[in-house]
Amino acid sequence: MFKTLRNELILNYVLEPAGPLLIKSGKDNGLQPERPNMTVMTTYFQGKECPVIPGSSMKGVIRSRLEQLLRSFVKEVGGESREMACYITDNDTPDNCNKKVEDAKNITDVEGKYAVACRACQLFGNTFLASRIKFSDAIGKEGIRLAQRTCVAIDRVTGGVAGRARFDVEVVETGKFYGDIHLRNFALWQVVGLLAVLNDIQQGIVTLGSATSRGFGRVKITALQGQFRDYRLDKPSDVLWGYRGQKDQLKFWQEFEQAGFYQQAPVDLQMLDRWPELMRQRDFLALLQADVR
Template identity: 30%
Template structure:
């Protein structure tokens, strides 16, 4: 191997993203986010090369993943004493990840989003589930360096990896089913270093790190246009669903803005990097999952996650809802009696994107608690919150794997309930907030799909066994 090939790929985040490092928590770090960003030794945000290597491996065809990125095979052979002996055979990766570098956009600080789980029975926030995640802002530039060694300047392996990078749709970090981690490949540069020549050997020995890719590098891929982070996965229903805010909406950021001369601040709404009010993908996923579970339980479609399991965080991991929406292990399951679970969770097949609220009016509403004895305003109980009014938004539901038919049907009925006002989103839904109205095209589509969804659930309903007649016992 006398030729070293260095590939430099420039990526751009088209949405918020993060590789979390919960292990970074130490005693006294309670003021830090629950899921802080991974950082390097100097405290700067860092994107591990393993995260990008895993995403690139998934982009490769299954039959080529071992040849490009290596693998570990475990084989079981018969031993001399009649037992079985496991042997591990490891294949090294032909593609080496040398490192990454992050460059944040100007005047764009790191962002934080707070989330909480909802109790299925009380329909309110569940205790001890509030947490926040630190995120990289959209527009962050990521540079990735790869190395391949070959015996000649030209090689089919180099062409294969360049084609792989050119068609790569990076998905970085966690939260990919709720709109996080999308990026685009902007530029790919290739620099071949022939160690059999004095020039190549001098360049290899005197230059290092990013300096290996100099002005002799060739641009082998250039992004034609910025797509704005539009996902390439197909829509579950073949379209985006359009809604209007019927009354008002409040999805808080978990912080308060101070007001001069006032003792309390204003609970502000969540906004994106363009300062537009936002309905996050996690809100859509949580509300619709809870409603789908309710519909499937009510119609008797087999066994699905039940509200009695809501005493612990996590899901059953065995029903069609967990298959479509994903699941996490119950705390303490691995340490309990019986065999430990084979997995601590699975990523869902449904993908929910963030929904900016367009043409919105943001106002401040004041509230005060009522004194139960005197019937007037309670002293010291005045508070205020921002609300979003007169806006429109689009719901994007996509999927990267087939979704069970009954879940798709139940999701249609959940969207009908959302359009009818039976279900709301955000906070204070029992006090005039969170009601949506479907726009004409979406309303017509829901009306047409409703009967088909009902027929699908009826066809999959588990029949109730007839009651056994009681035998009369003579007295």
């Protein structure tokens, strides 16, 4: 899959909280009673401690959402949703891609493992396949403002605070987080699906971090820049190809050009709302079904 580099997509984005954002650090502050019970995760960038959204958090949220979309869209038109996204965390189901490879003792080559994998595992990888997509940490570099929120449990009878069930959390209220997403040897359905999930994040449908059911975790994509690279000499300039070349081309490739992906300039964020609808088109389903099995 990666012996030859055919194409790449590099997305640089800026996220800003649209409300309180809590990516928990997991630190125990028992010896620091003046600190909140839960604190935001931080890292050091250029000698300064900054809040961070780990790449693993971004990958997990985006993978989970895309798996849901793949299952629902394909099943909606009478397809087999199990082939599109397995239940990777459920080791008891036969649809788990890791289990399929373990059970099939005769599959030893990468191509064979890729062929039996679902579409989600083909993109994000599993314990037998490397991922086609990489997520960097999104580091809060500018305008960071932290705040403290007090949370309580409510007594169902009195409506007041239940005993001593009170704790404090640290949240990011404002700031700019810079990160990037890198796709290599991608199929075109993978790009469309990724942009559809980014649109869901932009709309607040998909949230990040902890306490999302209490209004935390909404973010906005305030800047997005994308760049396609194709290293094949025989690729025509007027069409967008996936890693399989002419067999993997997008009929509505003009959507990418209109969004600004070919100009190495900021992408028109209003274009993001087009991708979920594109996922429902027959062209997208044809790309899914044409991908290597």
